[in-house]
Amino acid sequence: MKIIVCVKQVPDAKDVRLDPKTNTLSREGVQAIMNPYDRHALEEAVRLKEQHGGTVTVLSMGPPQAEEMLREAVSCGADEAVLVSDRAFAGADTWATTYTLAMAIKKIDDFDLILCGKQAIDGDTAQVGPGLAERLDIPFVAYVRKINDCTASTIRAERLMDDGYDLVEVPLPALFTVVKEINEPRIPSLKGKMKAKKIDITKLTAVDIEADLEQLGLKGSTTQVVKVFSPELRGERSMLAGTASEQVAQLYAKLSPLL
């Protein structure tokens, strides 16, 4: 079984600060870690490999520093690591990110299963997994809490719901996003760390993945961040009254000066 795990480097949530002037995330001096949900996806992939054989490839779109996280993934059991990195990717929203990842995966070509964390703890959109599946035109299951069994052509999993779980069977290749309940990620092994130190990480640029430059980064993004601000915690509070449409009108009047 050939598994691709998509991983993202994120700032450590224990140590998040906002720049008070620009209201953007201050990344200086903040430790970068592997997105915790992606860690569970990686662990599940390694367990599947241990049970059924095959290979685990970790894939990340990010700056050159993300190489460190990919080496960590190798120390936890991944066989290959691919970093898609190019200045042209900067400012990508989930739309442009899924395009980039899909082009990279088409370059890797051979896979049975793609695993992602359910969301990243910085952007928190939970859109990249499902979006990527759409781009690749393969079935996807979100919020997977357990993989029950798989054959050469199908896979069966439990999807966590608010009121229980769904048992889902899909044909392969497919994409799953996983929740933290799925497993307990392992601590890297010594042999894994030694392998991680030596491994050649495949680096792909926009040209390597034959991407349309118009669809990359900020240019290719359909959402634009107009302004980032912290809501005033001790600000004025008021209750809106009246009919629904009256309340909407009042709310619009209050919010529009902020835009």
Added chain:
Amino acid sequence: MDYFLSEEQQMIVDVARQITDEMIVPQRAELDETEDYPRDILNAIAKADLYGLYIHEEYGGLGGGCFDIVLALEQFARGCTGVATAFAASALGAYPILISGSEELKQKYMPLIASGEKLAAFALTEANAGSDASGIQTTAVLDGDEWVLNGTKQWITNAGEAQIYTVIAITDKSKGPRGATMFVVEDTDPGFSYGVKEKKLGIRCSSTRELIFKDCRIPKDRVIGRIGMGFITVMKTLDQSRPGIAILGVGLGQGALDEAVTYAKQRVQFGKPIISFQAVQHILADMAIQVEAGRALVYSAAKHIDAHKNDMSKASSMCKVFATDMAMKVTVDAVQVLAGYGYMRDYPVEKMMRDAKILQIYEGTNQIQRNVIGQELNKEYMRSA
């Protein structure tokens, strides 16, 4: 202090530290209460390849030596000396095979021990054979193609948890010290059973039980080394393993120092954190000096042992005595710094103090170590005179 570790050695420290901080520290108080064997932690250690640190690559290990296992043990002991003892006991059980075993025995057992799939244990002590190993009463008699063992071993670490036991027994009483032989006994061998689990002062999650041999029959080829060479194998094994006990003292001492300094910075009396009082500062300073001196000696002894296989005894005994006496003193001082709180089970230092005591006793009491050092000095100065 920087000991200029190589990149690989630093990796050993990092992996062991992560296991310690994420698994051992959160579980140690409960393990101390329940006295449950720390199986899940030992499984994680096995998965991280650390059971193979000191075992040659041809037997599935990582090809390191005494210094490599010392680096891992230091981290584990900083978290819990009980867990560290349970881990170290497998190495102690494996050394006789590594040191004196035939190629067949090594091929058969070392890969299993290196992967952590099976645990080993070392069986020397008996009711009448502690510091005086010549008091051994367990016997082994050859009967056709089998050895038949009879007797009882006492206070065996990992008993009941290990699958591979290295056991010394008398094969010819008339030959005195040359009449003892070491054997491999497997947990499934007929006539082999365990006594009750001992109730201990400290290291309570490690298993300590009797091994009972009643007409226990094992195949002839389970002899380790040559017949009659058992005591030599035991002495070489202990020379090799003692730095592993010494470093438990260093790790434990470091753990106690960490707790004491952290507490002294937080605890306010007379309007100030108690670390601002010289009376407390001096206790902490002495603790730090002792721990660092212990670490420097154990690291040096371990490197010496890796380089000089025929001259291990004195270095091995010296580091064991110094570092374990240090651990006893430092943990008592840590309880003193935490005072009333330190005496309570809510804080880890009372457990550390209880755990420290065994380090001065097992794998040769510190008094016996001083005998060894004295005898070695006598020999050295005879040579130079």
